[in-house]
Amino acid sequence: MHTYEQALQQAKEFILEHDDYLIVSHVQPDGDAVSSTVTVGWLLSCLGKKFTMLNEGPIPKRMDFLWHADEIMDMSQQPPERKYNRIICVDCADYRRVGLTEQFFTEDAIILNIDHHPTNDAYGAINVIKSDAAATAEILFDLLEKFAVTWDVEVATAVYTGLLTDTGGFRYSNTSPKVMSTVSQLLAYGVDGPFLSEKLLEEMTFPQMKVLTKALQTLTMSEDGKVAWVVVTPDDMTECGAINEDLEGIVNYPRNIRGVEVGIFFKVINDQATKASLRSAGNVDVAALAQSFGGGGHVRAAGCRLEGKLEDIIETVVGRVKSEL
Numbered sequence: 637m638h639t640y641e642q643a644l645q646q647a648k649e650f651i652l653e654h655d656d657y658l659i660v661s662h663v664q665p666d667g668d669a670v671s672s673t674v675t676v677g678w679l680l681s682c683l684g685k686k687f688t689m690l691n692e693g694p695i696p697k698r699m700d701f702l703w704h705a706d707e708i709m710d711m712s713q714q715p716p717e718r719k720y721n722r723i724i725c726v727d728c729a730d731y732r733r734v735g736l737t738e739q740f741f742t743e744d745a746i747i748l749n750i751d752h753h754p755t756n757d758a759y760g761a762i763n764v765i766k767s768d769a770a771a772t773a774e775i776l777f778d779l780l781e782k783f784a785v786t787w788d789v790e791v792a793t794a795v796y797t798g799l800l801t802d803t804g805g806f807r808y809s810n811t812s813p814k815v816m817s818t819v820s821q822l823l824a825y826g827v828d829g830p831f832l833s834e835k836l837l838e839e840m841t842f843p844q845m846k847v848l849t850k851a852l853q854t855l856t857m858s859e860d861g862k863v864a865w866v867v868v869t870p871d872d873m874t875e876c877g878a879i880n881e882d883l884e885g886i887v888n889y890p891r892n893i894r895g896v897e898v899g900i901f902f903k904v905i906n907d908q909a910t911k912a913s914l915r916s917a918g919n920v921d922v923a924a925l926a927q928s929f930g931g932g933g934h935v936r937a938a939g940c941r942l943e944g945k946l947e948d949i950i951e952t953v954v955g956r957v958k959s960e961l
Contacts, residue, residue, distance in 0.1 A: 643764040648782045650748050650762050651680070651724075657687040658720035662728045663735035664880055665691055667801025667836060670699045670708070671794040672726035672750070672772040675780070678703055678794065682785045688716060692735035696881035698835060702797060703790040711737060721745045725760065727772040729753035729932040750775055755923050755932030770810040773798025777818050792825035797832060805837050809918070809936065844882035847872060851886050851901070857893070863957050864890035865900035865950065891915040898922065898957045902950060905941070910949045913939045920960045928956070 638646065651657075659676050661669035673689050680687040689708040699705050709716065721742040728734050728751060741747075749760025752775060754767035769775050773795045780791070799819060803811045806819070823829060840848075851866040858864070868883060876882075883903060891899025898920050901913040912929075914922040915937055922938040931940025942949045 638763075640764075640766055643762070644779055644782055646762045647748055647750065647764050647779055650746075651683070651685070654722045654746075655685050656720065657685065657722045657724050658716075658737075658740060659687055659689045659724045659726065660728070660734050660737045661691060661726050662733040663692045665693075665695060665727075666884065667699065668771045668773055668798040669727040670695055670705060671702060671798035671801075672776055673708055674703045674705055675773065675776045675791055675794045675798075676724055676726060676750075677707075678791045679780055679783065679785065683783070688720070690716060690737050690740065692737055693880075696884075698839070698881070699797075701835070702794050711740070716740050719745075723747045725749050725751070726776070727751055727753075729755050730757050731759040750779070753923075753932060753934060755927050755938075768810075768812075770808075770812060770815045771798040771802035773802070774815065774818060787825050789826040792822040792827050793832070796822045796827045796829070797836065800829075800832055801836055805833060810934075841882060843876050843878040846876035847878040847882050848886055848889070850876060852889060855890060857890075857896070858954065858958065861893075861895045862897040862961055863900070863954055864893050864896045864898075865902060865954065866890050867902045867904065867946070867950075869904045870906070887913040887915050891917070897961055900953060900957070902946065902953075904946055908945070909941060909943050910946055911939060911941050912949070912953050913937075914953075914957075920957060925956060925960060929953075 659673050661673045677687055677689050690711055691708055692711055694710045695705055695708050719740050719742045723741055723745050725747055747760040748762045750764045752766055752769040752772050756765050766775050777795050799815055850872040851868050854867040856865055887899055887901035897917045899915045903911045916922045921935050923933045923935050926933055926938035926940040929940035929942055933939055
């Protein structure tokens with residue numbers, strides 16, 4: 637078992653010794669996934685390395701200000717023309733989270749796995765996993781410090797974005813002294829903190845507001861008031877003109893109700909599949925709960941996909957949460 641410092645050194649050697657990398661993050665990428673992707677891309681560009689940034693789907697529009705975010709290929713629209721044998725996976729809690737990008741890995745591909753999820757199953761040949769890191773971006777800050785590269789405001793903004801979004805604006809329990817020390821250094825590089833907070837945490841699109849309204853109309857609570865949940869269906873999405881990125885943050889509304897221990901957001905995919913996002917006040921390990929359903933995440937924030945009818949899925953998940961409480 638390698639120490640964190642040894643794993644960082646292995647990652648550094650892997651990056652320096654090879655070339656022509658494919659950088660991928662998890663499906664439906666969030667702030668940490670996108671910022672981690674471009675941070676690795678920035679590092680490779682500084683080192684004169686060839687690389688391609690890829691995701692299974694589109695990058696959220698609100699992330700378009702990040703360094704070369706527009707160059708992250710959406711394989712559903714613009715698939716690569718070949719396969720790669722040097723892969724860098726960022727913020728993917730397990731191998732399944734790379735999604736369909738896997739088809740662009742060669743059979744003998746060597747994977748560098750950089751992640752902060754406690755449910756990560758160490759699927760890489762090299763694994764840099766720090767489960768107490770607030771974000772994958774925090775690990776990348778440590779990794780970049782190992783290289784003889786000069787920080788600029790663009791990469792500092794990317795790392796700050798990952799930290800800002802995965803700590804909920806530095807409000808969650810993962811906001812450690814290390815996070816605040818890192819943030820201080822990033823601000824010194826010229827990061828515009830107020831702009832990023834407004835852009836990433838406050839600003840909403842009109843479809844986002846409409847679909848949130850729809851979700852709140854479904855708000856349901858358990859008899860003891862400790863579990864609350866909301867639902868969004870495909871018809872809701874169509875009616876509101878909403879896209880997947882408009883759903884981010886909805887799960888926090890049921891969780892934020894006083895007395896609620898676990899908030900759940902059920903996103904109906906189709907008649908036989910639903911995605912459940914869970915947020916915990918701390919008394920329930922939702923990562924373990926999600927993992928039991930084939931998902932994963934963090935102790936206080938996790939998710940999973942379940943097959944079956946919505947009513948049965950709600951009963952199953954809520955019932956499991958109640959038993960954990």
